[in-house]
Amino acid sequence: MTFLELCRISAPGRFIYLNAPSNGMVHRFPKDCWRFYPDAASALVAWTRPQRFQITCVESFTAERRGDTWSATRWKSLYLK
Numbered sequence: 001m002t003f004l005e006l007c008r009i010s011a012p013g014r015f016i017y018l019n020a021p022s023n024g025m026v027h028r029f030p031k032d033c034w035r036f037y038p039d040a041a042s043a044l045v046a047w048t049r050p051q052r053f054q055i056t057c058v059e060s061f062t063a064e065r066r067g068d069t070w071s072a073t074r075w076k077s078l079y080l081k
Helices: 002-009 040-051
Strands: 017-023 057-060 070-081
Touching: 002 017, 017 040, 040 057, 040 070
Parallel strands: none
Antiparallel strands: 017 070, 057 070
16 A cells, blocks of 8 residues: 555656565565565556556666575665656
8 A cells, every 4th residue: 555655646757766675585476476576566566557557667676685684675666657
């Protein structure tokens, strides 16, 4: 719901930046949208379509997993409204 609210309150032509800590293995069966991993950006964009928001993912980055340490910079994405 937070992402939809960010989409609602953002002015057209503005950016929305997300940064989520994460860790664990990526598993696709067929997609891994439960956590913030590579498939999350496209899933968030698809989630905004029923609300008729015009959102585009400009960039999405997932850092490499390093052991069992949680990283505050593991997943980042940038969207344009």
